[in-house]
Amino acid sequence: MDGFDIRFVEIAFEEARKSLLAGGLPIGAALVNDGALVSRGHNQRIQNGDPIAHGEMDCLRRAGRQKSYKSMTLYTSLSPCMMCAGTIVQFKIPRIVISDTENFGGNEAFLREHGVAVADAAHQPSITQMQAFIKKNPTLWHEDIME
Amino acid sequence: MDGFDIRFVEIAFEEARKSLLAGGLPIGAALVNDGALVSRGHNQRIQNGDPIAHGEMDCLRRAGRQKSYKSMTLYTSLSPCMMCAGTIVQFKIPRIVISDTENFGGNEAFLREHGVAVADAAHQPSITQMQAFIKKNPTLWHEDIME
Numbered sequence: 126m127d128g129f130d131i132r133f134v135e136i137a138f139e140e141a142r143k144s145l146l147a148g149g150l151p152i153g154a155a156l157v158n159d160g161a162l163v164s165r166g167h168n169q170r171i172q173n174g175d176p177i178a179h180g181e182m183d184c185l186r187r188a189g190r191q192k193s194y195k196s197m198t199l200y201t202s203l204s205p206c207m208m209c210a211g212t213i214v215q216f217k218i219p220r221i222v223i224s225d226t227e228n229f230g231g232n233e234a235f236l237r238e239h240g241v242a243v244a245d246a247a248h249q250p251s252i253t254q255m256q257a258f259i260k261k262n263p264t265l266w267h268e269d270i271m272e
Numbered sequence: 273m274d275g276f277d278i279r280f281v282e283i284a285f286e287e288a289r290k291s292l293l294a295g296g297l298p299i300g301a302a303l304v305n306d307g308a309l310v311s312r313g314h315n316q317r318i319q320n321g322d323p324i325a326h327g328e329m330d331c332l333r334r335a336g337r338q339k340s341y342k343s344m345t346l347y348t349s350l351s352p353c354m355m356c357a358g359t360i361v362q363f364k365i366p367r368i369v370i371s372d373t374e375n376f377g378g379n380e381a382f383l384r385e386h387g388v389a390v391a392d393a394a395h396q397p398s399i400t401q402m403q404a405f406i407k408k409n410p411t412l413w414h415e416d417i418m419e
Contacts, residue, residue: 189323206362211358212355215358271363
């Protein structure tokens with residue numbers, strides 16, 4: 126359950142970095158089916174003025190219609206908010222790998238209670254990048270999580 | 273808490289009908305701020321191949337970036353799934369009006385536990401339209417809710 130493929134952690138990080146370089150929130154995700162990349166995406170709040178496009182949501186949108194997520198893992202650079210956690214449960218995604226539970230968190234228990242296996246990658250580049258963004262852009266960050 | 277404006281129930285229904293006529297799932301929503309329409313939207317799974325575009329989500333996307341939802345009500349033609357319920361909680365939308373809790377439901381308790389006021393409009397045209405769609409398109413319906 127705690128094992129994960131570091132390549133996909135790095136793809137989520139690359140997506141987060143891509144968003145940062147485009148002026149957006151540095152949060153990215155990757156959807157993986159049985160070891161193969163299905164889709165990758167990142168937060169689009171700033172870029173597209175889209176409040177529902179968190180990293181995980183953009184990644185799931187880009188994956189298009191799927192008959193089932195039952196053999197998939199969602200990698201995310203930051204711990205999911207309640208929107209994204211609700212989506213993971215609704216879509217019956219059985220497993221997620223989170224790179225950063227330090228800058229945001231709290232929905233891991235909700236996910237586990239709904240049968241989702243949660244692994245913490247504790248990926249330092251993701252943590253450091255997010256921390257620096259929040260410090261520099263507290264207003265954008267608070268808007269993104271509606272706080 | 274249980275009072276609602278029937279005009280907005282009807283806008284959510286019109287959106288649902290618009291989606292049906294375009295070959296999509298007949299589920300629509302309206303976002304209202306202090307009695308004024310902010311945005312309206314409908315399910316886009318079939319039309320855009322977008323699995324996250326439930327009626328509520330499409331409506332929130334179309335509203336764009338909002339500083340706060342604290343004086344808003346979300347009207348939805350069908351009771352919210354876990355994705356949409358999680359989003360309502362994350363966005364701190366204080367109140368929702370649901371037209372149909374017969375064809376789908378179960379997240380009303382989750383919403384109330386998180387402080388959301390939930391009103392049931394029991395809007396017969398919405399209920400009848402959804403019921404007919406599910407009967408005719410069980411596969412699409414089950415895909416939409418991942419069952």
